Amino acid sequence: MSRQDRFLKACRKQDVDCTPIWLMRQAGRYLREYRDVRQSHSFLEMCKTPELAVEVTLQPIRRFDLDAAIIFSDILLPLECMGIGLEFSDGEGPVLHNPLRTAEDVERMRAIDPETDLSYVLKALEMARTELNGIVPLIGFAGAPFTLASYAIEGGGSRNYIETKKMMYTEPASFHLLMEKLTDMVIAYLNAQVRHGAQAVQVFDSWVGTLSSTDYETFVLPHMKRLLASLEPSAPHIHFALGVSHMLKLVGSAGADVVGIDWRTPLDEAWKKMGLKKAVQGNLDPALLFGSSQHLVASVHDILERAGNRNGHVFNLGHGIFPATPIDNVSLLIKSVHSGSARP
Amino acid sequence: MSRQDRFLKACRKQDVDCTPIWLMRQAGRYLREYRDVRQSHSFLEMCKTPELAVEVTLQPIRRFDLDAAIIFSDILLPLECMGIGLEFSDGEGPVLHNPLRTAEDVERMRAIDPETDLSYVLKALEMARTELNGIVPLIGFAGAPFTLASYAIEGGGSRNYIETKKMMYTEPASFHLLMEKLTDMVIAYLNAQVRHGAQAVQVFDSWVGTLSSTDYETFVLPHMKRLLASLEPSAPHIHFALGVSHMLKLVGSAGADVVGIDWRTPLDEAWKKMGLKKAVQGNLDPALLFGSSQHLVASVHDILERAGNRNGHVFNLGHGIFPATPIDNVSLLIKSVHSGSARP
Numbered sequence: 063m064s065r066q067d068r069f070l071k072a073c074r075k076q077d078v079d080c081t082p083i084w085l086m087r088q089a090g091r092y093l094r095e096y097r098d099v100r101q102s103h104s105f106l107e108m109c110k111t112p113e114l115a116v117e118v119t120l121q122p123i124r125r126f127d128l129d130a131a132i133i134f135s136d137i138l139l140p141l142e143c144m145g146i147g148l149e150f151s152d153g154e155g156p157v158l159h160n161p162l163r164t165a166e167d168v169e170r171m172r173a174i175d176p177e178t179d180l181s182y183v184l185k186a187l188e189m190a191r192t193e194l195n196g197i198v199p200l201i202g203f204a205g206a207p208f209t210l211a212s213y214a215i216e217g218g219g220s221r222n223y224i225e226t227k228k229m230m231y232t233e234p235a236s237f238h239l240l241m242e243k244l245t246d247m248v249i250a251y252l253n254a255q256v257r258h259g260a261q262a263v264q265v266f267d268s269w270v271g272t273l274s275s276t277d278y279e280t281f282v283l284p285h286m287k288r289l290l291a292s293l294e295p296s297a298p299h300i301h302f303a304l305g306v307s308h309m310l311k312l313v314g315s316a317g318a319d320v321v322g323i324d325w326r327t328p329l330d331e332a333w334k335k336m337g338l339k340k341a342v343q344g345n346l347d348p349a350l351l352f353g354s355s356q357h358l359v360a361s362v363h364d365i366l367e368r369a370g371n372r373n374g375h376v377f378n379l380g381h382g383i384f385p386a387t388p389i390d391n392v393s394l395l396i397k398s399v400h401s402g403s404a405r406p
Numbered sequence: 407m408s409r410q411d412r413f414l415k416a417c418r419k420q421d422v423d424c425t426p427i428w429l430m431r432q433a434g435r436y437l438r439e440y441r442d443v444r445q446s447h448s449f450l451e452m453c454k455t456p457e458l459a460v461e462v463t464l465q466p467i468r469r470f471d472l473d474a475a476i477i478f479s480d481i482l483l484p485l486e487c488m489g490i491g492l493e494f495s496d497g498e499g500p501v502l503h504n505p506l507r508t509a510e511d512v513e514r515m516r517a518i519d520p521e522t523d524l525s526y527v528l529k530a531l532e533m534a535r536t537e538l539n540g541i542v543p544l545i546g547f548a549g550a551p552f553t554l555a556s557y558a559i560e561g562g563g564s565r566n567y568i569e570t571k572k573m574m575y576t577e578p579a580s581f582h583l584l585m586e587k588l589t590d591m592v593i594a595y596l597n598a599q600v601r602h603g604a605q606a607v608q609v610f611d612s613w614v615g616t617l618s619s620t621d622y623e624t625f626v627l628p629h630m631k632r633l634l635a636s637l638e639p640s641a642p643h644i645h646f647a648l649g650v651s652h653m654l655k656l657v658g659s660a661g662a663d664v665v666g667i668d669w670r671t672p673l674d675e676a677w678k679k680m681g682l683k684k685a686v687q688g689n690l691d692p693a694l695l696f697g698s699s700q701h702l703v704a705s706v707h708d709i710l711e712r713a714g715n716r717n718g719h720v721f722n723l724g725h726g727i728f729p730a731t732p733i734d735n736v737s738l739l740i741k742s743v744h745s746g747s748a749r750p
Contacts, residue, residue, distance in 0.1 A: 231697025
């Protein structure tokens with residue numbers, strides 16, 4: 063066995079020769095070769111030019127012994143197609159023009175056809191798949207409806223999500239309609255990604271941790287259940303939500319094959335809470351890559367021990383890799399995971 | 407019984423006539439009369455002028471049927487006395503000049519004498535206590551060592567706390583020394599506050615939720631235990647940490663009389679995790695104050711039902727009240743808590 067199928071086998075809880083690893087945001091700014099490309103192209107230009115997207119998708123695979131590639135893209139691109147102006151300004155994060163605030167705003171949102179509206183992503187997937195030539199599997203992804211809704215309503219990142227919650231609490235029907243439209247979009251988008259070459263798909267719910275478990279159950283879970291049940295079953299579904307230690311059981315019940323967990327809860331505790339029938343992905347604090355190599359290796363071993371070589375563990379960070387991460391520690395991390403988890 | 411002693415009795419798990427309530431940041435920008443004062447004085451000026459601090463401390467007590475006053479101040483003031491330049495710029499949040507990065511920076515930090523260095527806070531407490539004249543008890547407060555350390559190291563607010571964790575992982579001895587110095591400071595400061603009139607004290611650990619439970623146990627818990635064990639026992643100790651659903655049991659074990667919980671975990675679940683011997687404070691999502699009055703009242707009743715009129719519940723928000731909060735909903739909240747929890 064090799065990089066070719068370790069990742070997909072772990073997603074399916076099958077036997078592996080060692081624990082596979084990939085890193086959220088592995089195609090990103092911590093790589094010199096990524097910064098080189100970025101220097102002469104805007105972020106959106108890179109997303110929308112398949113040749114550039116494929117180049118940065120492949121960069122970490124060339125450099126490291128990673129077990130999966132993830133297509134370079136951004137979760138906010140489909141919002142633009144739905145009618146919400148999108149801009150990335152350096153250092154400021156994304157800005158969404160004409161944010162949604164009223165029932166009419168929500169009703170006006172267009173449905174999308176990924177084959178035409180997001181053809182550049184699908185094209186990039188096809189090209190990346192060809193270039194990878196079976197070396198490692200290719201992951202597609204999308205934002206989860208709540209996280210996309212929060213961007214669309216707040217008009218960008220947020221600390222307290224007041225406008226989002228205001229719509230939830232005062233106009234629940236509008237909020238649910240928005241979630242439905244976004245769910246429809248994500249289903250269509252991810253299934254198109256699978257048709258065009260994605261061998262697994264990940265849904266990122268980065269900001270849903272702001273909700274109480276009660277609100278999650280009312281406003282998010284039904285949509286996530288429908289979403290995950292409507293995805294093409296041939297490609298494993300990974301569901302990653304940040305800061306949801308208070309509702310791991312609910313998140314686990316949404317129905318993904320693999321549940322990504324952040325660094326806060328120890329892996330074995332999180333796994334037990336969601337039920338051992340799930341596969342799990344995680345969960346090293348990305349800040350540990352700034353620590354000493356000794357401390358990093360000890361932290362990797364702690365996670366591997368908690369996983370206990372049980373089938374169904376994909377190693378990953380508990381959050382995206384930070385731009386300033388020292389490259390040598392990334393190599394050390396990957397080597398430690400593979401050697402520390404080699405099955406007898 | 408009345409506003410006079412409901413709050414302190416609940417902290418001590420004694421019988422009350424109804425559940426007491428106060429609001430984190432109740433002396434704040436959501437009040438027109440606060441904004442009036444703020445218009446002609448800077449934030450630091452308000453903190454450092456006892457007459458102004460007392461005025462805004464009393465404003466919410468005059469307007470609402472709240473069961474406790476909390477002194478108007480800021481958790482970062484003692485850092486200034488320890489040698490870290492402090493500035494509040496409008497809309498930007500606090501900026502700390504010469505942030506700590508090296509062992510030498512940590513060693514250079516001065517110990518403080520609250521009686522001289524923070525005499526304006528102690529004076530404000532005395533004056534507020536006199537003005538309150540027993541109508542409601544007065545709460546003093548301080549930042550918890552980890553939260554203060556993160557501000558001192560990052561130089562302000564942070565999203566990922568990379569510099570803080572870098573020091574933890576690469577220079578653990580320096581990090582522990584910093585935590586020790588901050589713990590000494592908080593003990594001296596809070597005990598001085600009690601001597602000068604505070605009848606209860608709250609420790610705010612706003613940013614510790616960024617840590618895994620393993621790191622909390624190693625780098626924070628021992629200091630919090632020493633801190634809470636060293637406080638004047640006559641005034642109840644409230645320990646509030648945000649985003650710590652993954653380690654409520656550990657936080658509960660630190661030793662406070664009352665543990666504040668954020669809005670994420672349902673009150674009964676959180677209470678059980680920490681053990682029913684503790685008193686608890688919380689836990690309405692402050693964003694619910696932007697919802698319909700019907701939804702707000704239903705949410706209050708849900709929390710009261712989960713508390714089940716058990717002794718030892720102080721009602722509060724799960725986080726500070728937001729500046730744009732509609733005043734009428736604040737009155738409604740307080741009324742709903744009192745009437746919905748009146749003991750037979």
